Amino acid sequence: MGKNPVVPFLLIMAMGVGLIFFMSLYGVDQKKEIASEGEDASQDVADFDPASFADAKCVSCHGGNLEGGGAPALAGTDLSADEMKEIIADGTDGGMPGGLVPAGDIDAMVDYILSLE
Numbered sequence: 001m002g003k004n005p006v007v008p009f010l011l012i013m014a015m016g017v018g019l020i021f022f023m024s025l026y027g028v029d030q031k032k033e034i035a036s037e038g039e040d041a042s043q044d045v046a047d048f049d050p051a052s053f054a055d056a057k058c059v060s061c062h063g064g065n066l067e068g069g070g071a072p073a074l075a076g077t078d079l080s081a082d083e084m085k086e087i088i089a090d091g092t093d094g095g096m097p098g099g100l101v102p103a104g105d106i107d108a109m110v111d112y113i114l115s116l117e
């Protein structure tokens with residue numbers, strides 16, 4: 001066997017295939033990174049802080065510390081979590097507006113109310 005003129009081409013081909021393989025792995029990694037960055041961003045938007053939400057949307061009726069004002073006290077309420085969830089979601093005929101808290105955040109809001117004294 002002398003020099004086979006095909007060998008250099010095979011080598012270059014092997015390198016090319018290797019490079020493509022490597023780049024596709026790298027691309028997948030980048031894709032994951034981009035996807036997780038997107039997740040982080042949407043988490044920021046979805047972050048629900050019940051205390052500041054209540055400051056913005058509830059204190060005008062329920063008092064600055066939700067201790068009651070025009071509307072009943074929420075701090076120290078006797079209502080159960082389920083009763084509150086229903087009232088917060090649907091409102092009441094007695095003047096509590098429904099739909100103030102996004103549905104997915106009602107649990108967090110009720111937990112917060114129950115944490116108040």
Ligand code: HEC
Pocket residue numbers: 053054057058059060061062070071072073074077079084087088092093094095096097100101109
């Ligand atoms: C426009 C005034 C107003 C705003 C704003 C308001 N509420 Fe109310 N809320 C009321 C009134 C009035 C009642 C009493 C309703 C009734 O007895 O039918 C009430 C009742 C409630 C109750 C039941 C309390 C009880 O003891 O009966 C809960 C829980 C509640 N509100 C949560 C909230 C939360 C959480 C927010 C903010 C996201 C909020 N409310 C914003 C007026 C308001």
